[in-house]
Amino acid sequence: MFIGLANEYCNLLESSDGMEKSELIDKLLKLLPRLYISISDFDTTESENEIMIDAYLEEPYYDSIRRRIEAVIGEDDTFLEAFEEDMKYSDSPVAVSVSEYLSDIFQYLYDFIHAVKDATDEHLNDCMSLCKENFELYWGQALCNVLRALHRIKYNSNSL
DSSP states (O other), X not given: OHHHHHHHHHHHHHTOTTOOHHHHHHHHHHHHHHHHHHHHTOOOOOXXXXXXXXXXXXXXXXXXXXXXXXXXXXXXXXXXXXXXGGGGGOSSOEEEEHHHHHHHHHHHHHXXXXXXXXXXXXXXXXXXXXXXXXXXXXXXXXXXXXXXXXXXXXXXXXXX
């Protein structure tokens, strides 16, 4: 189930060019919680193999996805974030980007999907375990942060 949701997320961002802001936000607000639940429910298993997921996403493609989302989100792309790592060094909230958070998640999921495309069952399980570990350490917090921002845009903004 998670692989299908990860693929759906990547396809959504890849096809967001020219999409209405309200449509993209509605789809993300439905998809992101499902991704969170799906990866959270995965039980990791110890692996005898040292697993790494290769980086398939190249920087120019990452930037094109980020710019595409930024163009759709428009003026609501920047928001203040108290849970950003840089907050340790600041007395005030740090400005962050919806498009950058969404693109960061995209990068993890894009690389994951490419790694499992032709994987054996054992390798698939190893990749899922690594994806969950990365979720716990990195992209899970980004998902929660951006979900709050998307909620604010949808329900507290006059721009939709």
